[in-house]
Amino acid sequence: MPSHPEFAGSFAEGLRTAALPPGAVFCDGDADLRFAVYRNNVSHSLSEALGQRFPVIRRLVGDPFFAALGRVYSETHRPRTPVLLDWGDSFPDFLAGFAPLAGYPYMRDVARLEWARGRAYHAADAAPLDPAAVAGADPSRLVLTLHPSVQVLQFGAAALTIWRQNQPGADAAQRIPSGDQFALVLRDRSLAVQVHEISQGDLILVEHLATGATLHAAAELAQWADPGHAPQTVLVLLMQAGGFIHPPES
Amino acid sequence: MTHLPSGVGVGFKSAHFEAIRASARQMDFFEIHAENYMGAGGVPHAQLTALREDHAISLHGVGLSIGGPGPLDRDHLERLRALCLRYQPESFSEHLAWSSHGTEYLNDLLPLPYTPETLALVCDHIDEVQEALGRRMLLENPSTYLMFEQSSIEETAFLREIVRRTGCGLLLDVNNVFVSAANQQRDPRAYLADFPVEAVGEIHLGGHDEDHLPGGALLIDTHGSPVAEPVWTLFAEVIARIGACPVLVEWDNDVPEWPVLQAEAARARSVLNAAGHRHALAS
Structure with a gap:
């Protein structure tokens, strides 16, 4: 036996x-x-x-x-x-x-986007930053903490467009762009997962914020890689959606 | 062994959350699959926190592999412990089955031969679970599709001995009894007559699919359809015998609209009420 x-x-x-x-x-x-x-x-x-x-x-x-x-x-x-x-x-x-x-070739990138959405859905909860807490702060000293759901991705093929075309009720007739695409994934204040198309500069800015760079340093690095990049759009988007949180107590 | 209210609950599905919140309180409890709440945060925990405010909760594990040969997954046990601490469920239950092998998780409730060796293993595992969680657990009888010639102990005797050795309670899944008996071409009433009903802390009802093979019917426990009529009949017989207890309707696949599940729950409640009425007349 x-x-x-x-x-x-x-x-x-x-x-x-x-x-x-x-x-x-x-x-x-x-x-x-x-x-x-x-x-x-x-x-x-x-x-x-x-x-x-x-x-x-x-x-x-x-x-x-x-x-x-x-x-x-x-x-x-x-x-x-x-x-x-x-x-x-x-x-x-x-x-x-x-x-x-x-x-x-876009399958891998579409799957990366879907995996990121799932991670955002299940990410830890954290109270959003009150904008008043950083109003008037010196950007060269300001370190912003990202919500655990925030992720940025770069796609070599038009994965973001293809993903959008395959959402329920989406218009499948959009033009498929050539060149890289950049996406921001996060879970908003109502716990819904959002996907936004962003610029290369936005991606670099968020990547450096994630590593603890000051806002000033991250914005400089973004502008260096993506000349003319203005950080306001993605910062407002993140602030409004709850993408920044109060720094962990240390 | 369980602090679930005697009454009727359903398996909670995220898609039903708004409908549940919009309707008057009708369920006595909700059961959740523990593994679906092992993410860090977001919608699952927000919904469960809201549900827990005004309902009893049954935490039902599907992945602990209590019937497996290896040691229990300590990390998984710790995740269960954390859920118990956070939500203080009225009951924790798991299955007489295995689902992991080595480092692989197989995501099904797999069968085990019933032998003195497996009896000792299962009892050790249940002791470990009850110690880690600081509570008695309920063990559920499985649906089975195969038998094993090395089995030397009847399933009912196996369960009775587990209860005796570990002090755990039992979750009697009447659909599983019906499915297994049909697949083994045996009498479900004989099984139930020998079932240690004094240890039952909860009853499960669910739907199954039916297929036909050369050797006879093949019933598959799918939880994707209404409870079958013969299962309702067996359930009523069990309730007439043991009285009211916590009863759960499971529907995990092809999940219907909330009113359909409500109707199944209402039918289960009518069986409990009828039995309560008979008990009242008899006393």
Whole structure:
């Protein structure tokens, strides 16, 4: 008789190979079909979880293709914990290396955007900064703390436009721009996740704020990389949405 | 073992939040899947905090792998402990099943043979959970699709012995009883007659799918449809036998509009009320 570790090991292996676990019995010999219920449950439930996290990828490739894609990904990248909201971080890179999707280079970036949205949705809560707390502050000394949901992303293909076109009720006839796109993702005061197109300078500004640079230093670096960049637009956007928080007590 | 009110609850779905808030208080409790609330913040915690203000909460884990061969995942146990501390749920329950192997999480409630070895393992795991959480837990009977020739203990006897050794309570899932019995071509009433009902702290009801194989019917526990008529009948028989207790209607896939779930809950409540009426007449 197999020990329980041997049994579970064979069972887990059989979920991939269809080999029956030791001792599996069923009347009339259809144990294979009954074991397939477990195989299907594992594959289907993980694929569904992935599809909820990456709904635009699912829409772009279609349900049948996504089911197959989800099965391959879930068999090669099993979740490491039962907390499925943490599962899928490697999916964008997996898509980039998935041969059948080689003709669709924007897939990885669309998936990165969807992953960032999920992270923003579940990010820690933090009370927004009261603008009065920094009114009149000296920018060369002012360090702004970003809300944990704030992320910026750069896309080599028009991933942001493609993502927008695949939102419910969106106009699919938009022109697909060439060149890089930049996005800001954050969760606003009403807990809704927002996605904004920003400029390269905005992205650099936010990246440097995230590392603890002063507002003045971050704005200078943004202007150096993106000449003519004015920081006001993205700063107002962040302030209004609750993208800045009070600094952690130290 | 549980502080859930005797009455009817439903599995909470985020999509129903506004409808629940807009309607008069009708549920005696809500059950949540613990793993869905293990993010840091945002909508899930905001909704649960609001729900918790005026409802009892049943915390139902699906990922602890109590029936697995390995040691329990300490990090996961700590996450459960943190949820218990934060929300003070009236009940915590998990499954007689396993779902992790090594470092892989398989996201299904997988079956185990019932042997002296697995009995000892499961009891050790339950002891560890109850110690970590500082409370008694409820253990749920599974839906099964296979049997194992190395099993030497009946499931009901296995559960009874777990209760005796660990002091935990049981979550009797009547749909699971019906599904497993049909799949094993056995009598669900014989199973229920031997079930240690004195340890039951909660009852689950849910829907299943039906398929047909060469060897007979295959029922699959999908929680994606109304509770089946034979399950309602078994449920009424159980309630007539043990009296009112906390009853939960589960609907996790193809989640319907709120009124549909309300109607299922109302039907469960009518069964409890009828039994209460009979008990009152008898006493």
